[in-house]
Amino acid sequence: MKYHAVKGTRDFYPRDMAIRNWIVDAWRRVSLRNGFEEYDGPIFEYLDLFRAKSGEGIVSELFHFTDRGERELAIRPEMTPTLARMIAAQAASLPRPIKWFSVPRLCRAERPQRGRLREFFQWNADIVGTDDVLADAECIFVVLDFFREVGLTPQQATLKINSRSLLAALLAARGFAPDRHAEIYTVLDKRDKLPPEVYAEKLESVVRTPAERSDLECMIQAHGAGGLDEVAELARGNEAAEAEIERLRELFKLLAAMGVADYCTFDMSIVRGLAYYTGVVFEGFGQGALRRAICGGGRYDQLLTVVGGPPMSGLGFGTSDVVMLDLLNEFGLLPAEAGVSKHVDFQVIDAAGDQSHVVLRIVAELRRAGHCAEFSYRRGNLGKQLKQAAGQGAKWAVIVGDEYRQRQALAVKNLGTGEQVERSMDSFLADPVGQPAATP
């Protein structure tokens, strides 16, 4: 073909679109039942908005352009800057807590690879305007409510939890000045994402002595059932760290009350790469062949200030359709129905070949009443049309044939059971699925 989709983007043919809708619908359903309201922003923003949040380095990672008014604009690579901008603009009037979700289309100028495309959909949910540990629990619960909704068990997907405040308190106690923490977090975050020798090199670049290196290595070992107790040992007498450990213990109790403790473990090696996290941080991991992060999030205190808004504590998470569908496919959790793009209720058939006006009348009335009704442009014979109807998955065939010419009646055939009844046009249109005899 002369033209094709740009590499790293996807064409959504009806089956692909049905699958995308299946996952987006699940995200929406879970968000709404958790009391989140949907929001969205423009697909492009001022490039400076993204610079403000992420620094000049972000520019090469996004698609940017200059409009006729010489404005530097960029397609959004993430939703958070837009969220911060929108909340900051109405900070004074929005009731707290602000519980918002979005399913943005995002674009990144990266080299396409498995699980990483140049265009994808993300699920974001944030709770802003509170620093209550109940919000930490609720935000994490939303992720796990989705895991359960799509059938992911704790054996297939887990959530690892840590705290930037705890890391910061421990780092400070070991003599790492606060202005060094951000670069240390960025490196620690890469521990399980880079080949060991590359990670070792990066770690070397941020420590000043072998003692510092072993301090860091030791600190992030703690994980699992006894991990929090181990860290409590390390933290004895460190008030800030002890307070945060108490908060984490409360968080795990709340998650247990919500019935999702099986998914959750404490893990000091979860650091997250983004500079702006200040409290709890968490990452979901898929087990099996695709052992990698499938979602992540955390608490931030200064997100709004980078766009000129007031300080306001909040937390949120994000996950993408690409990694999530890979994972669900790996575990066979994508049901066959997810890819069905058409659900025909009634196939209306012109058995005589000269009743297209009657067929159209019936089709129009059924559709107006909310049923999916189909008909064929070709006047094939009845047997062929019935076969087509069944092939399309239609539930009923409505046949305009001899009964209609003789007494204005329709033959209504249940394609599931094969049962066929005769109904008058009026009674059928008044209640197409209501007659017991015509209901599967």
Added chain:
Amino acid sequence: MKYHAVKGTRDFYPRDMAIRNWIVDAWRRVSLRNGFEEYDGPIFEYLDLFRAKSGEGIVSELFHFTDRGERELAIRPEMTPTLARMIAAQAASLPRPIKWFSVPRLCRAERPQRGRLREFFQWNADIVGTDDVLADAECIFVVLDFFREVGLTPQQATLKINSRSLLAALLAARGFAPDRHAEIYTVLDKRDKLPPEVYAEKLESVVRTPAERSDLECMIQAHGAGGLDEVAELARGNEAAEAEIERLRELFKLLAAMGVADYCTFDMSIVRGLAYYTGVVFEGFGQGALRRAICGGGRYDQLLTVVGGPPMSGLGFGTSDVVMLDLLNEFGLLPAEAGVSKHVDFQVIDAAGDQSHVVLRIVAELRRAGHCAEFSYRRGNLGKQLKQAAGQGAKWAVIVGDEYRQRQALAVKNLGTGEQVERSMDSFLADPVGQPAATP
């Protein structure tokens, strides 16, 4: 504020998003019940794809950029080129007719004005791979099925129908060579969209003699009930024109059979601006203050060939959320519920202030069962929390209070009727809305 949305784009705060979802859901619902399958493509394509369809002139009307691989890309300003590309790529294997719809986000580099933004959502539906007049009727019916779905009456919105084939046959008979038709269509299309003197000037630029001008002016006068008969008079002996008039008569009969004739009129002045239409063309108009086109479409024969595909006849239409919401607002057809972004079923209240674990357990189980359940992070007194629950529109309040401490029971209050019943935790969680006493 330091940052704001780019002019001509919109922030969708929850209420705005609920309204956008309301109209998009209506588009989807109507499309699906008419047997259309949803598709989508990438938000950006090769710039050449848009050039191929619309010529070099399109470049200044869209947002384009060069990626790191020096590829010229552009944000899609319309969906049709992507549709053509996708169908062409699978032309051999897609079953006909192809009935597809999409709700793309589109961007155009134009000066923002009322009804015209730089970013908007469009509803597109196309039937490709058939030239049957039944497809013309079905495609037009979809638009009108939507009008009825949102309550637009024939007094508020109408659909004007014409045919490019008819225009072409009449033009040819009057000596306008086929290679002049495209520029003539472009001018005629502007008759009701430009000030009369500007239109007159444009018309002058494409005619060669006063006779040609009056031929054109006369030809496009015909409209309304007798319009088709008038044109039939003009067309006597012109076989191509007569055949197309017959086809239009059949189309109007089919639309009458479908019960939507009240919305439809024949109008020779409907020409549409796009070069690629070859058959029926139509435009929807809103009455009232906003007298302007609210949707448009038509039949095309060569759309796929411009992207290197096989010739394949089809037709389709498009409409945007911006004009449609303007119109619905003007007629008061946007219900108050359309803007409601949150629907709380249960507000779970910690009446004692020390039962947050119990509250969370109930909230988590209700959500898992599909109900929207909320709770407050603040431990306010019962009266205040009940007031909040009612303010949020919650249907029930579930109170964890003395009954729970004494006998593990919950007080379930119907916030609509004020009726309150006591239920055991187990019975409530097993069937939260099932007890007659607790149902509104």
